[in-house]
Amino acid sequence: xLGHVARVLEGARECAERVVEGTCVVLHCSHxxxxxxxxxxxxxxxxxxxxxxxxxxxxxxxxxxxxxxxxFSHRNASRSCPAPAPGEPASEPSHHNPSREESPIFLxxxxxxxxxxxxxxxxxxxxxxxxxxxxxxxxxxxxxxLAANCHAERARLSxxxxxxxxxxxxxxxxxxxxxxxxxxxxxxxxxxxxVEDLEVWCGYYLRWTDWGLRExxxxx
Numbered sequence: 001x002l003g004h005v006a007r008v009l010e011g012a013r014e015c016a017e018r019v020v021e022g023t024c025v026v027l028h029c030s031h032x033x034x035x036x037x038x039x040x041x042x043x044x045x046x047x048x049x050x051x052x053x054x055x056x057x058x059x060x061x062x063x064x065x066x067x068x069x070x071x072f073s074h075r076n077a078s079r080s081c082p083a084p085a086p087g088e089p090a091s092e093p094s095h096h097n098p099s100r101e102e103s104p105i106f107l108x109x110x111x112x113x114x115x116x117x118x119x120x121x122x123x124x125x126x127x128x129x130x131x132x133x134x135x136x137x138x139x140x141x142x143x144x145x146l147a148a149n150c151h152a153e154r155a156r157l158s159x160x161x162x163x164x165x166x167x168x169x170x171x172x173x174x175x176x177x178x179x180x181x182x183x184x185x186x187x188x189x190x191x192x193x194x195v196e197d198l199e200v201w202c203g204y205y206l207r208w209t210d211w212g213l214r215e216x217x218x219x220x
Contacts, residue, residue, distance in 0.1 A: 003195055004108060005111050005112050005115065006193050006198060008109070008112050009042065009116070009191055010193045012038075012112070012191075013046065015027065015039055015043040016043045020047070037070050037109070041061060041065065042112055044064070045057070045116060048060075049187060052124045052125060052180070054166065054174070062163070065146075066151070070149075071150075073153070074102070075104070075105050076106070076138055078140070106134075107138070110131045110134060110204075111204070114128055114131055114201050115198050115201075116191050117131070122177045122178060125175055125180070127174075128204075131204075133173070134146070143160050143165060144160065144161060144162075
């Protein structure tokens with residue numbers, strides 16, 4: 001898993017470096033809605049101080065993931081797909097054949113983002129609490145924002161907006177040690193991408209263990 005996260009970070013770092021050099025970059029994976037979304041959104045975080053704010057990250061995810069058609073429903077094997085519109089063929093839900101479509105692409109992106117946040121904690125307005133909220137929403141399809149497979153499907157769903165929920169609990173997501181503008185290299189964040197430089201995201205994977213509950217009670 002960390003090997004995959006490392007390769008995604010390497011791609012994002014290379015993309016960001018090329019942009020800083022003044023080179024035009026075209027990103028496209030096999031379909032354009034998985035690795036493309038991961039790399040482009042992470043490159044945005046490395047390049048833009050705005051993307052390291054709460055509102056900026058929400059906008060970056062809306063652009064790279066929602067607007068470009070990441071298949072949240074199929075990748076997360078959720079039942080958030082609406083009924084097809086008249087005359088539209090029904091799409092096969094991934095829970096009928098999990099091995100075909102299900103893949104933790106968005107979680108992998110959040111893990112990679114957490115690795116950057118861990119290496120530069122004071123350069124992010126948000127803490128891992130925001131990343132956990134995003135992960136839970138995508139997994140549970142609890143908000144329309146990260147549900148379904150495209151904008152057309154989301155338009156036929158009803159439910160709360162994730163961005164509004166985040167705005168409502170903003171104060172609990174803010175990093176008290178946030179100090180923007182301290183990065184070097186003309187605003188480009190450097191990120192260590194080797195597997196040995198990465199750590200297991202215990203705040204997510206061990207959240208409901210005795211360790212996680214103990215650390216959570218301490219506000220970590």
